[in-house]
Amino acid sequence: MSNLSADPRVPVTILTGFLGAGKTTLLNHVLTAAHGQKIAVIVNEFGEVGIDNQLIVGADEEIVEMNNGCICCTVRGDLIRILGDLRDAKLGGGSRKKTDFDRVLIETTGLADPAPVAQTFFVDEEIADFYKLDAIVTVVDAMHAGQHLDEGHEAQEQVGFADVLLVNKTDLVAEEEVQNLEQRLKSINPAARQYRTQKSKIDVNRILGIDAFELEKKLEIDPGFLAEEAHDHDDEVSSLFFIEDKPLDLNKLERFLQAWLSEHGADTFRYKGVLNIKDVPQRIIFQGIHMLFASTPDREWAPDETRRSEFVIIGRNLDEGWFRNQFAGCVAG
Numbered sequence: 001m002s003n004l005s006a007d008p009r010v011p012v013t014i015l016t017g018f019l020g021a022g023k024t025t026l027l028n029h030v031l032t033a034a035h036g037q038k039i040a041v042i043v044n045e046f047g048e049v050g051i052d053n054q055l056i057v058g059a060d061e062e063i064v065e066m067n068n069g070c071i072c073c074t075v076r077g078d079l080i081r082i083l084g085d086l087r088d089a090k091l092g093g094g095s096r097k098k099t100d101f102d103r104v105l106i107e108t109t110g111l112a113d114p115a116p117v118a119q120t121f122f123v124d125e126e127i128a129d130f131y132k133l134d135a136i137v138t139v140v141d142a143m144h145a146g147q148h149l150d151e152g153h154e155a156q157e158q159v160g161f162a163d164v165l166l167v168n169k170t171d172l173v174a175e176e177e178v179q180n181l182e183q184r185l186k187s188i189n190p191a192a193r194q195y196r197t198q199k200s201k202i203d204v205n206r207i208l209g210i211d212a213f214e215l216e217k218k219l220e221i222d223p224g225f226l227a228e229e230a231h232d233h234d235d236e237v238s239s240l241f242f243i244e245d246k247p248l249d250l251n252k253l254e255r256f257l258q259a260w261l262s263e264h265g266a267d268t269f270r271y272k273g274v275l276n277i278k279d280v281p282q283r284i285i286f287q288g289i290h291m292l293f294a295s296t297p298d299r300e301w302a303p304d305e306t307r308r309s310e311f312v313i314i315g316r317n318l319d320e321g322w323f324r325n326q327f328a329g330c331v332a333g
């Protein structure tokens with residue numbers, strides 16, 4: 001990380017990448033790496049209740065959640081407010097207690113277009129005076145990126161606007177596939193630096209403090225960048241959220257998901273949750289991306305903690321009635 005820059009403004013890194021690519025994994029990697037810097041984190045999730053905040057390592061960081069909409073559309077105002085609050089906290093004024101930090105990391109939702117988020121740092125004068133956009137880092141899921149790039153403009157925008165591309169999950173695909181993907185990414189965005197990663201492990205010096213965001217280059221890609229209004233998302237993509245206080249039967253949950261995925265796997269982008277499973281003292285973390293899912297035990301539930309399952313599914317054409325029924329049927333007998 002370079003501290004040589006004469007620019008006194010606080011550097012900001014935007015972390016993007018399609019649903020399930022490995023953004024939270026990267027965030028946790030950065031927060032636990034020995035870089036000696038204090039990082040303020042802003043996390044935006046698709047869906048009204050956040051799961052990610054429960055999956056971020058318990059670091060001594062300032063973490064602000066934004067869950068009431070997508071960062072690139074409805075909550076840009078919130079982003080500006082949060083950045084303003086953080087600035088006041090660093091300067092020791094305003095409503096927040098004084099909190100010092102050296103840089104800011106923003107994890108966007110997997111469906112966010114990074115351009116309007118980046119725009120915030122140029123069009124809002126007060127923000128631009130205090131913060132400097134350091135880089136947009138895009139995590140790419142080597143296994144599913146081909147499909148996502150074929151299907152949606154969000155994945156293309158995330159690659160197109162990246163300063164750094166992490167080709168992640170290279171353990172899940174053959175070398176030839178990785179090379180083809182790297183070529184494809186290069187043809188979309190020849191200027192971005194590309195690195196291969198597994199579990200989003202990267203030398204933090206390659207992604208933080210790199211001073212890589214160049215406005216002129218972005219304006220070449222998208223001449224309307226600074227004037228852009230919030231864009232349209234794929235309307236068919238929606239999220240369903242489930243919450244249950246009674247302990248669940250994990251087998252039942254896996255069975256109904258399997259049945260759904262056998263027909264709708266391609267349209268089911270992301271599902272994840274923190275689960276309260278009968279007779280299991282630990283929280284069970286459930287992670288799913290298209291047809292791939294796994295559940296792993298996490299820490300034990302704390303004695304004073306409400307044991308509760310929270311589960312989110314994001315995809316196209318989700319049958320809400322069917323899901324609610326199936327989820328209710330997973331309560332352990």
Ligand SMILES: Nc1nc2c(ncn2[C@@H]2O[C@H](COP(=O)(O)OP(=O)(O)OP(=O)(O)O)[C@@H](O)[C@H]2O)c(=O)[nH]1
Pocket residue numbers: 017018019020021022023024025026052109110168169170171172197198199200270272287288
């Ligand atoms: N096999 C494999 N799995 C990985 C790798 N990187 C991340 N994962 C797993 O992929 C799943 C999704 O990772 P996350 O970091 O939550 O992805 P994300 O981009 O934050 O997901 P959203 O916030 O839902 O968009 C988790 O189960 C990770 O453990 C990798 O390199 N290889």
